Amino acid sequence: MADILVYVLHYEGALNKNSLGAVSEGARLAGELGGEAHAIVVGDGDDLTEELAASLGNWGASKVFRARAPEGLAQPVIDAMAKVMQDNGHTYALFGGGLLGFEVGAGLAARLGAGVTMEVTEVDVQDGKLVAARPILQDSKISKSRYRDKGVIIGRLNAFEARESGGGPATVEDVEVELSSQATQATMVQRGEQRGEDVDIEGADFLVAGGRGLGKPEGFQMCEELANALGGAVAATRAVVDAGWYPYSTQIGQTGKTVAPKLYLAAGISGAIQHKVGMQNSENIVAINKDSNAPIFEFSDLGIVGDLNKILPKLTEAVKAKKGS
Amino acid sequence: MKICVLVKEVPDAAVEKRIDHSTGRMDRSGEKNLNPFDTHAIEAAMQIKEGGAVPVEEVVAVTMGPESAVRALHKAVSLGADRSVHLSDEALAGSDVVATGYALSKTLERESPDLVLLGQQSDDGECYTIGAVVAEYLGMPSLTQVIKIDVEEGKLRCERQAEYGYDTVSVQLPAVISVGDAINEPRYPSLKAIMGAKKKPLDALAASDAGVEASRVGLDGSMVECGDFTDPPQKEPGQIIEDEDTAETVEKVVAWLEERKLI
Numbered sequence: 193m194a195d196i197l198v199y200v201l202h203y204e205g206a207l208n209k210n211s212l213g214a215v216s217e218g219a220r221l222a223g224e225l226g227g228e229a230h231a232i233v234v235g236d237g238d239d240l241t242e243e244l245a246a247s248l249g250n251w252g253a254s255k256v257f258r259a260r261a262p263e264g265l266a267q268p269v270i271d272a273m274a275k276v277m278q279d280n281g282h283t284y285a286l287f288g289g290g291l292l293g294f295e296v297g298a299g300l301a302a303r304l305g306a307g308v309t310m311e312v313t314e315v316d317v318q319d320g321k322l323v324a325a326r327p328i329l330q331d332s333k334i335s336k337s338r339y340r341d342k343g344v345i346i347g348r349l350n351a352f353e354a355r356e357s358g359g360g361p362a363t364v365e366d367v368e369v370e371l372s373s374q375a376t377q378a379t380m381v382q383r384g385e386q387r388g389e390d391v392d393i394e395g396a397d398f399l400v401a402g403g404r405g406l407g408k409p410e411g412f413q414m415c416e417e418l419a420n421a422l423g424g425a426v427a428a429t430r431a432v433v434d435a436g437w438y439p440y441s442t443q444i445g446q447t448g449k450t451v452a453p454k455l456y457l458a459a460g461i462s463g464a465i466q467h468k469v470g471m472q473n474s475e476n477i478v479a480i481n482k483d484s485n486a487p488i489f490e491f492s493d494l495g496i497v498g499d500l501n502k503i504l505p506k507l508t509e510a511v512k513a514k515k516g517s
Numbered sequence: 518m519k520i521c522v523l524v525k526e527v528p529d530a531a532v533e534k535r536i537d538h539s540t541g542r543m544d545r546s547g548e549k550n551l552n553p554f555d556t557h558a559i560e561a562a563m564q565i566k567e568g569g570a571v572p573v574e575e576v577v578a579v580t581m582g583p584e585s586a587v588r589a590l591h592k593a594v595s596l597g598a599d600r601s602v603h604l605s606d607e608a609l610a611g612s613d614v615v616a617t618g619y620a621l622s623k624t625l626e627r628e629s630p631d632l633v634l635l636g637q638q639s640d641d642g643e644c645y646t647i648g649a650v651v652a653e654y655l656g657m658p659s660l661t662q663v664i665k666i667d668v669e670e671g672k673l674r675c676e677r678q679a680e681y682g683y684d685t686v687s688v689q690l691p692a693v694i695s696v697g698d699a700i701n702e703p704r705y706p707s708l709k710a711i712m713g714a715k716k717k718p719l720d721a722l723a724a725s726d727a728g729v730e731a732s733r734v735g736l737d738g739s740m741v742e743c744g745d746f747t748d749p750p751q752k753e754p755g756q757i758i759e760d761e762d763t764a765e766t767v768e769k770v771v772a773w774l775e776e777r778k779l780i
């Protein structure tokens with residue numbers, strides 16, 4: 193039996209989109225393996241209703257385990273998943289992209305003595321087993337993982353597409369979890385704090401994104417001026433959001449937003465994988481970076497090697513002049 | 518309080534990383550350095566020590582890696598660690614994430630730390646997960662990507678960005694915390710600290726010294742097999758403009774944008 197257990201994250205009554213993708217992918221793979229895809233939801237709030245859990249049937253889960261334990265921290269979810277997998281004999285655990293999936297998946301692999309692969313972009317079935325493809329070395333190579341026994345697969349953000357399967361509501365089974373001592377050592381004081389104003393970057397056709405290369409918070413003015421001239425919005429990397437230079441709502445990437453504007457122009461951004469996953473489907477990618485080896489040039493349509501402090505203001509003037517004429 | 522910081526030696530970022538096709542492992546020859554993400558973990562330890570909220574008896578740098586990894590330990594000590602521990606054994610070569618985390622946890626157990634700090638990612642492995650594995654084996658809670666730590670009696674108050682915004686989490690010690698690179702600006706070592714680094718105590722351990730079961734590490738002890746290295750689909754390389762005369766550069770960029778009807 194090769195059943196797959198998929199972790200589904202939820203927040204304030206809504207299921208996470210990447211988790212839904214993982215459920216669809218799990219259902220496809222389980223079909224090929226001749227097993228079933230089950231999902232697990234964890235939470236201790238009223239928002240984790242039976243309907244919400246059962247709705248995962250629409251994405252291909254035949255059964256959903258609902259564990260009453262705190263969510264948002266890894267250890268309680270590890271306890272719940274390890275118990276469900278041990279009691280039900282699942283061979284694989286699957287996670288969509290995100291942050292919690294890394295923490296839960298790795299801890300779970302250690303608990304179960306399983307193999308783990310992260311940042312997976314594709315999963316196949318070979319000889320009745322799952323094989324996971326993972327880009328390594330800054331996406332310059334792809335490596336395939338095979339598992340001796342149990343396997344934990346953590347997807348890259350947006351790697352798995354959520355597809356409605358047309359299946360009806362899934363059976364929901366409530367599970368009692370006894371928390372390990374480490375699971376009670378951490379408590380959430382505040383979750384989901386939004387830092388800075390709420391800006392809509394997902395609706396913009398033109399995005400000027402700024403990173404640490406702007407040098408200081410005030411550097412974002414140059415991005416704003418160019419964005420105004422183009423008729424677009426300003427976005428940011430996690431590095432500058434964490435540093436408090438720009439609002440969290442403008443962050444692109446793994447723990448931020450996914451965008452695909454007509455034009456994405458990066459100023460002072462290195463192009464880390466976790467940023468790339470949130471913008472690589474943009475129609476046109478332009479990057480300004482003073483380091484000709486910056487990874488962002490690997491996936492830019494137009495790369496400008498130079499100092500953004502010199503280029504941005506002149507580019508803004510030129511765009512204004514064109515638009516005015 | 519006793520703090521252990523996990524550090525790793527990685528190829529210098531300026532040197533191209535590649536796979537050694539004869540062994541299927543990462544080619545770790547060439548220039549090496551302390552993983553830059555780990556300097557933030559050492560700095561975080563130093564700030565807790567110097568912050569004075571709780572007395573810190575010791576900051577110990579711990580690594581698992583080949584002989585050359587002592588250089589990463591020397592660097593860690595020059596940045597403030599009091600001493601270091603080096604786990605090194607042929608039997609460990611080829612360990613996967615879970616096996617590496619297991620071996621590190623055995624090494625850490627001997628030290629009984631109150632707090633284990635580590636970097637958000639290794640520059641070469643990019644797994645982001647060693648902390649979670651180490652924590653599981655030690656039976657401690659773990660948080661990754663932490664960008665603010667406030668120390669209280671027996672507890673830490675940590676902030677980090679997760680999928681829905683910033684979370685504040687209270688963690689009772691002992692715990693394993695991986696820090697994000699926005700947590701601090703690492704200091705530069707003084708010349709005196711660099712010169713003195715080699716004189717600080719360094720514990721060299723073989724796998725058996727640390728109580729690591731040989732069957733659970735190395736290629737044979739790993740539960741995941743990696744191989745079949747292939748090249749990703751090649752994207753048409755983009756056009757590159759070297760900015761020499763900015764007016765000219767801007768003219769080219771505007772023409773490029775116009776051609777694509779973007780302005």
Ligand SMILES: Cc1cc2nc3c(=O)[nH]c(=O)nc-3n(C[C@H](O)[C@H](O)[C@H](O)COP(=O)(O)OP(=O)(O)OC[C@H]3O[C@@H](n4cnc5c(N)ncnc54)[C@H](O)[C@@H]3O)c2cc1C
Nearest residue numbers: 403404405429430431445446447460461462466467482500
């Ligand atoms: C689990 C996890 C989740 C993450 N999630 C996200 C996420 O959602 N979004 C995200 O963005 N990141 C995320 N990250 C962080 C990511 O790994 C990078 O650290 C971050 O994207 C780097 O931001 P940056 O490009 O602004 O900074 P840097 O990497 O420091 O790059 C700055 C660039 O600016 C260039 N530069 C400097 N000065 C100039 C100048 N005058 N002119 C031109 N160029 C200049 C430099 O050459 C450099 O390339 C995550 C990391 C992890 C581990």
Ligand SMILES: Nc1ncnc2c1ncn2[C@@H]1O[C@H](COP(=O)(O)O)[C@@H](O)[C@H]1O
Nearest residue numbers: 523581635636638639642644645646647
């Ligand atoms: N071999 C190792 N020895 C000591 N620490 C390590 C080792 N590998 C990884 N780490 C630590 O784990 C962090 C995350 O690494 P990774 O999970 O490989 O991205 C690094 O920043 C180091 O602090």
